[in-house]
Amino acid sequence: MIQNLNKHERESLHEALAKSGQKITPQREIVYTVLLAQRDHPTVDEVYHRALETMPGLSLATVYNCLETFVGCGLVRQVNHERESTRYCPNLAPHAHFRDESTGRVHDIELPKEILDQLTKILPANFETETIEISFQGRTKSSTQN
Amino acid sequence: MIQNLNKHERESLHEALAKSGQKITPQREIVYTVLLAQRDHPTVDEVYHRALETMPGLSLATVYNCLETFVGCGLVRQVNHERESTRYCPNLAPHAHFRDESTGRVHDIELPKEILDQLTKILPANFETETIEISFQGRTKSSTQN
DNA sequence: ATTGAGATTTTGAATCATTCTAAACGGCTA
């Protein structure tokens, strides 16, 4: 039920790992595949259970390890909301997150470059940014349940 | 070492509590006082230890309760960064947070209203925002260690 | 193909912030 990585996806994975001097393992491929297969910002536990179907015996700690590795080499972003479990997102384009309080779901919101630029401008001169996180919290009015 | 609340501060506290039908207690006054006394985004534990000096015997659970109450009635904002302990901030003006990775300190960054406006505009029509959180992560280059 | 060094995975225990529970307390109204 989970497709394999396509050539391009496999390449990004291998490149990213290689670039930061890490090895390719079946576990890492599967965890990455799970992330790409369903871009719904899963928690570690969700990734774990999805991956188990392909690789029974995979351990939770490994999923933690893999995801940490991916974040470390820039393949994946962490999404934190309040004190909830950390979620993971393979969308590398600059974007914000909107958390729907009624469903708990997280949606990606495209982020125009100009806004990002403006944001970095409000910082005092000696502040050097590495990451910017923008998260909305609210509800979606019925209509299309995106 | 910790000043009492001034008239205006005490009023905001009493008003906010009254408005949401909650009682004024010595614990709440002290916790609020601690927050105002040193606006360095303390964790619950930091608030707890500071408050202990004024009220020995205060319990940690109470500090959790008080802070939750304040957040609930809009007196105080939570500041979350990654998976670290939640921090608390009595600055009610719209602002972003900058977390200095080398010191762990969190700085308030004034947020121009126009940027906030622009941000709400990038949301799909049926998304209703309640809160927006913007957090920067990076380092401050020496000079004045603000 | 084989080997060895070093990275990775695994299991289960440990950590730590936060939440929960139940009992004691406090203040206000009848």
Place this chain on the structure above:
DNA sequence: TAGCCGTTTAGAATGATTCAAAATCTCAAT
């Protein structure tokens, strides 16, 4: 003075995440 209800307290419980140690795997060099 009694009772009600919100608050505080201490300590236990929870739950996500991290850690430790041993087993296993990957990859470059042979």
